[in-house]
Amino acid sequence: MSSRLVAVDWGTSSLRGALIDADGRVLEEHSHARGILTVERGAFGDVFQALFGEWMREPGTRCLIAGMAGSKQGWVEAPYCPCPAGLAEVRARVLEIEPDRIAIVPGLAIEHDGVPDVMRGEEVQIFGAMALTGVRDGLFVLPGTHNKWARVEEGRVTGFRTFMTGEFYALLSQHSILARTLDATAPLDEAAFLQGVQRAGNGEGLLHNAFGARTLALFERMPASALSSYLSGVLIGEELRAQSLVAKTRQLVLIGAPALTRRYALALKKVHGSEARTLGSEATWAGLHALSSTH
Amino acid sequence: MSSRLVAVDWGTSSLRGALIDADGRVLEEHSHARGILTVERGAFGDVFQALFGEWMREPGTRCLIAGMAGSKQGWVEAPYCPCPAGLAEVRARVLEIEPDRIAIVPGLAIEHDGVPDVMRGEEVQIFGAMALTGVRDGLFVLPGTHNKWARVEEGRVTGFRTFMTGEFYALLSQHSILARTLDATAPLDEAAFLQGVQRAGNGEGLLHNAFGARTLALFERMPASALSSYLSGVLIGEELRAQSLVAKTRQLVLIGAPALTRRYALALKKVHGSEARTLGSEATWAGLHALSSTH
Numbered sequence: 364m365s366s367r368l369v370a371v372d373w374g375t376s377s378l379r380g381a382l383i384d385a386d387g388r389v390l391e392e393h394s395h396a397r398g399i400l401t402v403e404r405g406a407f408g409d410v411f412q413a414l415f416g417e418w419m420r421e422p423g424t425r426c427l428i429a430g431m432a433g434s435k436q437g438w439v440e441a442p443y444c445p446c447p448a449g450l451a452e453v454r455a456r457v458l459e460i461e462p463d464r465i466a467i468v469p470g471l472a473i474e475h476d477g478v479p480d481v482m483r484g485e486e487v488q489i490f491g492a493m494a495l496t497g498v499r500d501g502l503f504v505l506p507g508t509h510n511k512w513a514r515v516e517e518g519r520v521t522g523f524r525t526f527m528t529g530e531f532y533a534l535l536s537q538h539s540i541l542a543r544t545l546d547a548t549a550p551l552d553e554a555a556f557l558q559g560v561q562r563a564g565n566g567e568g569l570l571h572n573a574f575g576a577r578t579l580a581l582f583e584r585m586p587a588s589a590l591s592s593y594l595s596g597v598l599i600g601e602e603l604r605a606q607s608l609v610a611k612t613r614q615l616v617l618i619g620a621p622a623l624t625r626r627y628a629l630a631l632k633k634v635h636g637s638e639a640r641t642l643g644s645e646a647t648w649a650g651l652h653a654l655s656s657t658h
Numbered sequence: 659m660s661s662r663l664v665a666v667d668w669g670t671s672s673l674r675g676a677l678i679d680a681d682g683r684v685l686e687e688h689s690h691a692r693g694i695l696t697v698e699r700g701a702f703g704d705v706f707q708a709l710f711g712e713w714m715r716e717p718g719t720r721c722l723i724a725g726m727a728g729s730k731q732g733w734v735e736a737p738y739c740p741c742p743a744g745l746a747e748v749r750a751r752v753l754e755i756e757p758d759r760i761a762i763v764p765g766l767a768i769e770h771d772g773v774p775d776v777m778r779g780e781e782v783q784i785f786g787a788m789a790l791t792g793v794r795d796g797l798f799v800l801p802g803t804h805n806k807w808a809r810v811e812e813g814r815v816t817g818f819r820t821f822m823t824g825e826f827y828a829l830l831s832q833h834s835i836l837a838r839t840l841d842a843t844a845p846l847d848e849a850a851f852l853q854g855v856q857r858a859g860n861g862e863g864l865l866h867n868a869f870g871a872r873t874l875a876l877f878e879r880m881p882a883s884a885l886s887s888y889l890s891g892v893l894i895g896e897e898l899r900a901q902s903l904v905a906k907t908r909q910l911v912l913i914g915a916p917a918l919t920r921r922y923a924l925a926l927k928k929v930h931g932s933e934a935r936t937l938g939s940e941a942t943w944a945g946l947h948a949l950s951s952t953h
Binding site (some may be wrong): 480525532 | 770775893
């Protein structure tokens with residue numbers, strides 16, 4: 364019997380898989396442009412077989428899937444696990460698709476004053492980051508299209524909030540009046556980015572401060588190549604302003620693509636003087652391994 | 659000699675004109691789908707002649723134009739008038755296109771910590787609202803794509819800020835993930851709108867609170883027909899939160915389309931217990947008349 368794990372992160376627009384041995388070592392890794400939006404209802408099993416059939420061939424190999432594949436629009440809906448939740452609670456709600464062969468991890472849900480909040484996939488990255496860093500109390504920040512800020516206490520996620528920062532940046536830099544004067548493809552300009560972060564601290568709010576990216580261009584105070592960094596700073600600065608949790612938290616862990624975590628590290632240092640530990644995609648594999656090992 | 663005024667509000671996407679007699683009475687009014695974006699460089703004179711030549715025929719008739727026609731992309735660039743500015747300051751910077759016949763009103767500019775802010779056309783509405791209401795000290799709020807909040811003291815605009823609330827609403831309700839579940843064409847649902855306004859008061863910021871319009875749909879807590887009102891409330895509530903000016907201001911004047919001013923009146927009453935006076939397009943004509951009479 365194999366004790367290999369096929370770990371899959373099946374998101375809305377992309378799909379990644381890793382073949383992991385019993386000790387958690389990644390043996391192979393693949394990405395595919397087969398996010399759940401590209402898969403027709405009823406076709407998930409076939410897509411899975413085509414992409415991972417080879418890895419699954421060895422008897423006893425198991426697969427654990429995280430991400431939007433467990434949503435209503437995915438393969439099988441895995442109902443959200445309520446917070447607070449640690450490895451034990453999430454593991455208890457892992458949903459078997461093919462018993463002892465393929466299973467899917469539920470996301471987390473929480474409610475603030477009657478309004479729900481959710482994550483799917485990030486909880487696995489958080490568990491992975493805990494395993495890799497040993498941090499069991501802290502604030503875990505996961506930048507992306509819909510960023511998650513999660514509070515972890517004694518190894519359990521006790522609270523979290525979503526921020527649409529990535530999506531707002533895409534909308535504003537591509538579809539708003541700001542798109543006319545900024546260069547969305549320009550590389551990060553750290554000075555302009557930190558200028559935006561600082562600007563967000565004026566308390567006038569995003570709806571006003573975003574307009575500064577328009578007028579700075581209009582009065583030729585900032586080149587097009589710096590404006591996208593400035594706008595990014597205004598957005599991330601606004602996100603940080605809402606984090607009353609940061610100051611109270613000793614340990615900060617950033618998980619995500621380096622281009623994004625770098626911006627958050629810069630902004631957190633500027634606003635709170637905080638240093639953060641940073642992890643990338645390895646957190647997902649470590650999280651699925653952690654969920655699987657004790658399953 | 660005629661003392662009639664052809665008053666023109668020439669914006670980015672639309673154009674309105676009014677024929678006004680010496681006493682400020684509107685004799686005729688027209689709208690045309692000829693915003694400055696539809697007019698080629700160099701063709702503004704011809705478009706003006708085609709649309710208003712008839713009204714201008716009587717000798718001595720004068721025309722005063724407000725709005726984006728005075729921007730870089732317009733007929734002639736009328737440089738912004740710095741704040742503080744009252745009728746006298748703006749009048750002194752009215753730019754003649756054809757001496758004693760056609761002139762254009764400059765917009766206003768101000769700077770906050772090195773970042774400029776601007777308006778073009780709204781200053782005319784503010785002067786008009788002052789003339790119509792007699793309010794010479796107060797806060798003037800002009801909802802639209804890019805809302806303006808202007809502080810008026812002793813009949814002069816002493817400060818203002820722009821909020822991109824209208825544009826954010828359009829982006830989020832049409833192009834974001836929220837667009838999948840909300841009905842942007844639904845009429846105002848006052849209860850859902852006020853729920854959004856209240857939500858904005860939690861201090862977690864727009865980037866988080868906007869996501870509530872997603873999760874309320876996901877958990878079927880709010881019908882699609884109410885979600886656009888909820889989102890509108892979250893945005894306007896966020897805009898009001900940034901207004902440290904409101905509490906100190908006795909007189910509040912709202913100027914704009916009734917569908918928008920109604921929302922602001924509801925939100926201002928909910929958040930600050932404030933009552934506002936409300937004006938529509940008549941403010942533009944009264945403002946151009948006021949600028950013209952003493953020119």
